[in-house]
Amino acid sequence: MSIVRSQVVGVGSYLPERVLTNDDLAKTVDTSDAWIVKRTGIKQRHIAADGELTSDLGREAALRAMSAAQVKPQDVDLIVLATTTPDNTFPATAARIQSQLGVTKGPAFDVQAVCSGFVFGLAMADNMLRLGQATTALVIGAEIYSRILDWNDRGTCVLFGDGAGAAVLRAVDGAGSNADRGILSTHIYTDGTRYDQLYVDGGPATNASSGHVRMQGQEVFRFAVNSMASSVRTGLEANGLTLKDINWLIPHQANSRIIAKVGETLDVPDEKVIVTVQNHANTSAATIPLALTHGFERQLFKPGDLLALTAMGGGFSWGSAILRW
Template sequence: MSRRSRIIGCGAYLPSNAVSNQELARRVDTSDEWIVQRTGIRNRHLAAEGELTSDLAVAAARRALEHAGIEASAIDCIVLATTTPDNTFPATAVKVQAALGMTTGFAFDVQAVCAGFIFALSVADNFIRSGQATRALVIGAETFSRLLDWEDRSTCVLFGDGAGAVVLEAFDGTGAAGERGVLSTHLHSDGRQYDLLYVDGGPSSTRSTGHVRMSGQEVFRHAVTRLSEVVEEALVANKLEPSAIDWLVPHQANQRIIDGIARKLRLPADKVVLTVDHHGNTSAASIPLALAEAVGDGRIKRGDLILMEGIGGGLTWGSALVRW
C-alpha cells in the first residue's frame, strides 16, 4: 500500500457577463464566422469591473468544498494556478485562504499559464504522496481579459475569465490503474519557445502589465505535437491503451487542437468534454471548468478514467490520468 490522492469534490465559477462573437464584432474587425471557423468559440465570460481573480477563485473553491462535503478548516494547502494574480505579490492564494477562513496550512500560486492547472494538480498530488498534506485545494483561476489588447483581433477573441477547483484527499492505495485517484502526472517545458506566447510586460522589464502576444500558427503546431507526446507518456506510464480512456478533458484553447488529439486517441466526439464554444480559452481555469461541468451534468461517473492535458506559454505542457 502507498499514500495517494483522489479527487473528492469539484466546483466552478463563471462571471455573469457573457459576451458573444457578435458583440465582439462590434468592437473589433472580426465576425462570428471567422472566430468559429478558426477556434470553435462562440461565447466567453468576462469579469466585471472590480471583480478580481481571487473573487472567482473563492467562488469556485466554495463550490468544490461543498461538493466534497468538507469545511475549509479541513484543508492543509491551497495551490492556485493563475497567470493573472490580483497583485504582483503576495500570492493570490493567500487571499483565497483568508476569504475561506482557513487559518492553518499554507497557500501559494503556480504560474504555468494554460498548463497551470496540471502543474498545480501535480504539486498538490506530490504534497499528499509525501505526507506533507492530507487534503489540498487545487484551483485554476483567471481574469485573462485584463491582459488583452482589444484592438488585436488575433488574441482578444480567444480568451475569457473563470475559475475551477478540485479537492484532493489522501488515501492508502495499491497504485493500480483500476483504483480511484490520481494515477500519474507528467510535466514539461521548453524555454526556447518563450516568444511564441507571452505578455509584453512585467515588473522587471517594463514595470507594466502588458498584453498577450502570440504566434498562433507556431503555437498550434507545437500544441498538436507536444500534447500527443504527453498523452502517450501518461498511457505508457500506466500500461494502458487509448481505448481505456472514458473521458478526455483537455485545455480548451482551440477546437481544432482538441479534435486532433481525440483523433490520435481514436476517441469519439461524445467522449470529449468540450466547453471552448461557450467558455473560450480561460487559461489555467479551463480544465477544472470543463471537469466540473461534466461531473455536474452526470457525464463523468465513479470509476471513469479521465485524461487531462494542456499546453501554455513557456512553452509548458503536461497531462494527468485520474480515475474518478
C-alpha cells in the same frame, strides 16, 4: 503494496456574470461570429466586472468544489492556485483566497504555468499529499485575461475569457495498481526555447506594466497538438494503460480545432472528449477544472472511469494527469 493516492472528491467552477458574444466583439474589432466560430469554435466569453478580482473568481469556484466534496475550511491544509493574472505582484493570490475561505492550516501558493497551470498545480498537490505533507488540498485555476488583452488585436482578443475552476483532493490509501481511484500519475514539461512564441509583453522587471498577450498562432497550434497527445501517451504508458482505456479525454479548452486534432491523434472518439470552449473561450489555467465541473454536473463520469487531462501553454509548458474517477 499500499500507497497514498490523491482522490478528486469534489469540483466546482465560476464564471463572471457578464457575457461578451462574438457579435458584441464584431462591433469594435474587424471580425464576425462566423469567422470566430469557424476558426476557434468559440461563441462567447465571460468578462469580470469592474472591481472583480482573480481571488474573487477563485474563491467562488473553491467554495463550490468544497460544497460538492462536503469539505469544511478546517479540513483543508493546502491551497495551490494556478494563475497568470494574480491580484497583485505579491503576495500570492492563493494567500488571499486562503484567508477568505477561513482556511488556517498549511501553505497557500501560486503556480505560474499559463494554460498548463492546473495540471502543474495537480502535480504539486499530488506530490505533497503522497509525501504526507498535506491531507486535503484545494487546486484552483483562476484567470482574468480580459485585463491583459489588446482589444484591437483580433488574433488574440477573440480567444480568451475570464473564469475559475477548482478541485478538492483528499489523500486516500490505494493498492498501488492502475485500478486505484485517484491520480495515477502526472507528467509536466517546459521548453523555454519557445518563450517568445506565446507571452505577455510586460512585467515588473521588463517595463513595470502588465502588458498584453502576444502569440504566434500557427506555432502554438502545432506544438499544442503534438505535446498534448504525447503527454497523454506518456501518462498511459507509465501506468500500463492504453488509449482504449480512456473513458474521457479532457484537454485544455483553447480552440475547438486543437481539441479535435488531439482527439483524432489519440484515436479518442468525439463522444469521449469534453468540449466546453464554445461557452467560455480560453480561460487559461481555468479551462480544465471548468471542463471537469461540466462533466461532473452532468453525471458523465462514473466511478472507476479513466480520465486523461492534458494542457499546453506559454513557456512553452505542457503536461498530463491520468486519474481514475
